Amino acid sequence: MTLKKSWVASANDPKHPFPLNNLPYGVFSTGDDEPRCGVAIGDMILDLAAAEAEGLVALADYPLFDVPYWNDLMEEGPAVWAALRDRLTALLAAGAKQRDAVEPLLVPMAEATLHMPLVVSEYTDFYAGRNHAFNVGTMFRGPENALPPNWLHIPIGYNGRASSVVVSGTPVRRPWGQLKSPDHALPAFLPCRRFDIELEMGAIVGTPSDGPITVQEADDHIFGYVLLNDWSARDIQAWEYQPLGPFQAKATATSISPWIVTKAALEPFRTDTPAREFELLDHLKDCGPMLYDIELEVTMAPEGKPATTIARTNYKEMYYSAAQQLAHHTTSGCPMNVGDLLGSGTISGATKPERGSLLELSWGGKEPLTLDTGETRTFIEDGDTLTLTGAARGEGYTIGFGDCVGKVLPALENPYQR
Amino acid sequence: MTLKKSWVASANDPKHPFPLNNLPYGVFSTGDDEPRCGVAIGDMILDLAAAEAEGLVALADYPLFDVPYWNDLMEEGPAVWAALRDRLTALLAAGAKQRDAVEPLLVPMAEATLHMPLVVSEYTDFYAGRNHAFNVGTMFRGPENALPPNWLHIPIGYNGRASSVVVSGTPVRRPWGQLKSPDHALPAFLPCRRFDIELEMGAIVGTPSDGPITVQEADDHIFGYVLLNDWSARDIQAWEYQPLGPFQAKATATSISPWIVTKAALEPFRTDTPAREFELLDHLKDCGPMLYDIELEVTMAPEGKPATTIARTNYKEMYYSAAQQLAHHTTSGCPMNVGDLLGSGTISGATKPERGSLLELSWGGKEPLTLDTGETRTFIEDGDTLTLTGAARGEGYTIGFGDCVGKVLPALENPYQR
Known part of the structure; x- marks a missing residue:
């Protein structure tokens, strides 16, 4: 093309x-x-x-x-x-x-x-990037037990909050939440100290369904794709997520890029999903090249300072495609609606500069990043602007998404003293 | 009154x-x-x-x-x-x-x-009944570790699927899903074998919010209550829920009673939340009697046979009120909308006949129930009709909700051979 x-x-x-x-x-x-x-x-x-x-x-x-x-x-x-x-x-x-x-x-x-280019009906976030799941699992459980037992068999995910999805450019207020410091016996209600990004793609469901659909049908139901930043409060998440999964840690905001890139525009950039360690069950089997070769980049700019590229990766690093995620989503008979948004899960490549979250880039805060300005970062500081960009490169042309930008504002002084 | x-x-x-x-x-x-x-x-x-x-x-x-x-x-x-x-x-x-x-x-x-009496904007399900959490935790982790560390400090919950909420009377199709039998090395795609109910109340948010609200404000924002049956595929849940929480196991259907009982009608029946083992943090503190004395009952009727009462309990058994759940839901800044539905979590009393799920009633399938018809049950069989009822009893009058009924239909033969 x-x-x-x-x-x-x-x-x-x-x-x-x-x-x-x-x-x-x-x-x-x-x-x-x-x-x-x-x-x-x-x-x-x-x-x-x-x-x-x-x-x-x-x-x-x-x-x-x-x-x-x-x-x-x-x-x-x-x-x-x-x-x-x-x-x-x-x-x-x-x-x-x-x-x-x-x-x-x-x-x-x-x-x-x-x-906002659409009314988000419901929002689901997956965890389908293997390097990300391996990195996070390694930090918490060691490399042998990094991937949960189900991970190589289903694209695991959780329902998020559609009400929290905002368009690029919307400032994001650092949240408060209940969290427990490792050195404290009891939790406290505090502003988040480990506020993070997740570099993702979002797939938009354009056709409703009311029962199980195949992977091919699911691919046909997808209208297009956006860039997606799943802002994450890591300290709130650590305290709340067992056993029911992420909840308030992911409910402050999820930013999407302003332009929906259609599946038709991305067609020339299809790539294969990776080799499968376990054969997928029939209802999740690949049917042709199901991912896309889309270069992704994250920059961070401290208040009033130039931006530094902190991560470069590619959507083709995913283990499961959006179509496989959508097919899995319908197995129980779950009705899907026009405007449902599916987050891919954080996309990380194999090497350190390819990691799609600060949690991974700073290895849980232990290895601070140095920005081009000379400043260091483990997690996001107030005033930082985070920008995701994406580009599929054809012969003599580029398919872009528009930037997905968010500036982090300081937490409210105390949300209960107004 | x-x-x-x-x-x-x-x-x-x-x-x-x-x-x-x-x-x-x-x-x-x-x-x-x-x-x-x-x-x-x-x-x-x-x-x-x-x-x-x-x-x-x-x-x-x-x-x-x-x-x-x-x-x-x-x-x-x-x-x-x-x-x-x-x-x-x-x-x-x-x-x-x-x-x-x-x-x-x-x-x-x-x-x-x-x-359906409302358009459900988004649906959140909590896990805020102490006896239920203790029973389930005991089955999986033993009585010493039954309650997760966060449980006594926040009303933990997860986002569910609004698209799956149906009105009483809607038949419920037994789902298929990926599950792994304990004696198999690999998962398989099968019809659910451990299909269950969860006896809950649902609170309906009637006033939007766009940032943290207090427990008192949250109580003011609630429009009314319904009975809620959170149909649960226990075998699908067991395989999928780590580490991101329940997903397809809860997405087949959630039934609600057809009548929204207003907060005003329930006002005479307010009761105190229980004594707190740990003092709640300020943003979750009780402000007056926050639960309601509502008698709840579950019956099961095999196809063409009379119903047997299998559980009797009361909404006042909850540890956290709907107002505390809603307040917690807003801590991160999560926007709440008119029509958001909050499931209380399964309501179980202290004794065996007061348990609000078959998982607890049959103790994970080990102790079958005997129905009045002489049949036994561990989980739901095809053709069974499950009915929830609720009643607050005043002097010479009763406040009811209308039944919350669902009949379970057999699984599709194979959803991928149509």
């Missing part, structure tokens, strides 16, 4: 994240306008509500895009998803005869505010 | 679950009508959509009740909740001058179909 040329000149830069090959979906506003659906092309956003009103995009007898979420389009099903992509490609391709009609509907991205 | 007399004669029976003191809220339909809001009074349902259309109930400038959920009313806030209860009490009280206008709007409950 090579670059598809657009009449929007900035989209033809081989390093630009939003070429015609991408066409990611977001929700934007300018000034006091109501947020509405848009598609990114180069440095511009095509106002889809306006394009629909002008009759340039006509997929249904009712408006689909003059709303602040993509759920309505998802409800229309995969044939309409494909029709929209075809239509947008035609409208924005170099030489498109509708250019004169479309050009006035482009909004400079620099002038737009980006909002 | 004594019986408030109604002109609906059946409501004045001291054993009837729906006297004027109760006025629980549900969603009903008759024939081909659209489901809409109604309130139970004796053997009748007052059609609130019709009462609003007739101008008998006027709480807002827009219709609140001609919808198949109570979320819109909840959104109006506690002052409107109180105004509705006052108005309904006036309309239905013995001697009410509007009787002639109201009487034609009553629908016999026997002719109505009951639906």
